[in-house]
Amino acid sequence: MSLYSPRLTRLIDALRRLPGVGPKSAQRMAFHLLDRDRDAARLLATALDDALSGIARCPDCRMFKEDDECRYCGPARRQSGQLCVVEGPADLVAIEQGTPFRGRYFVLMGRLSPLDGMGPDELGLPRLAETLGEGDVQELIIATNPTVEGEATAYYLAEMAKSRGIRVTRIAHGVPMGGELEYVDGGTLSHALSGRQPV
Amino acid sequence: MRERVTLEPAYLLNRRPYQDSSLLLEAYTRQYGRVGLVARGARGPKSKLRGVLQPFTPLLLGWAGGGDLGTLQGAEAVGPPLPLSGERVFFGWYLNELLIRLVARADPHPPLFEAYALALQQLPDDAELAQDALRIFEKTLLAELGYGLLLPDGIDPQAHYRYDGERGARPVPGPEPGSYAGASLAALRDEHFANASERGDARRLLRDAIAPLLGGRSLETPRLLREMRSKADKIPDS
Numbered sequence: 001m002s003l004y005s006p007r008l009t010r011l012i013d014a015l016r017r018l019p020g021v022g023p024k025s026a027q028r029m030a031f032h033l034l035d036r037d038r039d040a041a042r043l044l045a046t047a048l049d050d051a052l053s054g055i056a057r058c059p060d061c062r063m064f065k066e067d068d069e070c071r072y073c074g075p076a077r078r079q080s081g082q083l084c085v086v087e088g089p090a091d092l093v094a095i096e097q098g099t100p101f102r103g104r105y106f107v108l109m110g111r112l113s114p115l116d117g118m119g120p121d122e123l124g125l126p127r128l129a130e131t132l133g134e135g136d137v138q139e140l141i142i143a144t145n146p147t148v149e150g151e152a153t154a155y156y157l158a159e160m161a162k163s164r165g166i167r168v169t170r171i172a173h174g175v176p177m178g179g180e181l182e183y184v185d186g187g188t189l190s191h192a193l194s195g196r197q198p199v
Numbered sequence: 200m201r202e203r204v205t206l207e208p209a210y211l212l213n214r215r216p217y218q219d220s221s222l223l224l225e226a227y228t229r230q231y232g233r234v235g236l237v238a239r240g241a242r243g244p245k246s247k248l249r250g251v252l253q254p255f256t257p258l259l260l261g262w263a264g265g266g267d268l269g270t271l272q273g274a275e276a277v278g279p280p281l282p283l284s285g286e287r288v289f290f291g292w293y294l295n296e297l298l299i300r301l302v303a304r305a306d307p308h309p310p311l312f313e314a315y316a317l318a319l320q321q322l323p324d325d326a327e328l329a330q331d332a333l334r335i336f337e338k339t340l341l342a343e344l345g346y347g348l349l350l351p352d353g354i355d356p357q358a359h360y361r362y363d364g365e366r367g368a369r370p371v372p373g374p375e376p377g378s379y380a381g382a383s384l385a386a387l388r389d390e391h392f393a394n395a396s397e398r399g400d401a402r403r404l405l406r407d408a409i410a411p412l413l414g415g416r417s418l419e420t421p422r423l424l425r426e427m428r429s430k431a432d433k434i435p436d437s
């Protein structure tokens with residue numbers, strides 16, 4: 001027999017689907033919403049419902065969008081001629097928040113990894129090929145993670161762009177701001193050294 | 200039985216996210232064969248292991264636990280990651296996929312570990328050496344699994360042969376579809392390839408020898424590489 005009544009069980013099971021939420025936290029959240037803050041619970045319910053019915057994926061950049069016009073694909077961004085490829089939506093937000101870059105994006109939603117069944121089709125690369133073929137991208141900026149999978153993905157993306165005569169760049173990897181060389185791992189340091197720039 | 204292993208030479212074959220901040224690792228070790236390990240907290244923003252736990256990097260791993268999944272307790276890199284780039288990454292993935300698909304967990308083969316390490320070192324070299332490294336690894340893998348190739352000393356380089364896994368090389372009167380040149384079989388036996396046709400034959404023979412061991416499910420890495428090559432060729436046309 002279940003510990004909770006049927007509706008409460010369903011709520012707790014639903015909360016447990018969130019990342020990082022185990023049975024104890026789910027129980028705490030459920031009790032909090034039901035007992036202390038029923039308004040917040042209602043707000044959460046409508047917000048979720050709204051988000052689910054109103055947010056889709058932009059077919060061009062594969063980021064979430066809710067208006068007819070995707071906020072990352074507008075004409076001003078198109079004019080910049082730059083397109084930045086990232087692995088996930090969180091990477092896009094990180095670049096948007098932390099850098100002055102205001103070009104277009106393409107979100108892969110993963111990286112090439114044959115052992116996990118991720119190939120070019122899963123990453124939407126045919127769609128990216130169409131975008132590159134439209135002719136207003138002058139520079140493809142590759143911002144995949146500096147992992148083996150990210151490297152292989154970058155290589156493939158670079159081949160795609162080069163064959164169309166588009167300039168390809170890759171974000172630099174190296175020592176973090178405020179970091180100390182002493183504590184940086186050898187791989188990062190050797191990348192940083194090989195990617196050094198004239199001052 | 201719980202055991203503790205320290206500083207064991209290993210390479211990572213694959214890793215995937217596990218729970219919130221952990222990684223599930225598939226490692227190939229010298230003395231313990233293929234092992235599954237959980238690296239707790241390795242995906243967290245402060246983890247020092249993130250840069251270390253990469254495939255194609257010679258590692259020393261320590262873990263605790265018997266059963267199916269051990270818990271990683273320490274990891275350090277003993278050398279820089281191999282400079283694999285572009286298609287060579289796929290070559291490395293191919294070796295990893297072979298080990299994952301064909302070698303059972305906790306089935307140690309120290310010579311296979313050495314062969315893997317050697318093959319990885321040769322992958323960044325020129326295209327022919329990289330191909331040869333794959334062939335020699337495949338041959339060692341078959342031998343270690345008990346399906347070693349039967350290539351006797353007396354192969355006549357001028358003659359033609361058929362090859363099958365049970366009976367080995369048998370002479371045929373002349374070249375026929377599916378037959379091999381004696382020179383190719385001798386080259387594969389001696390692990391020394393002189394030209395493209397010997398390399399092509401070795402590749403065909405080893406592919407046919409490995410296929411029955413895969414249980415009807417083909418390997419993903421070669422399929423993906425073929426797909427990417429065919430798309431890359433098509434790109435200039437579109």
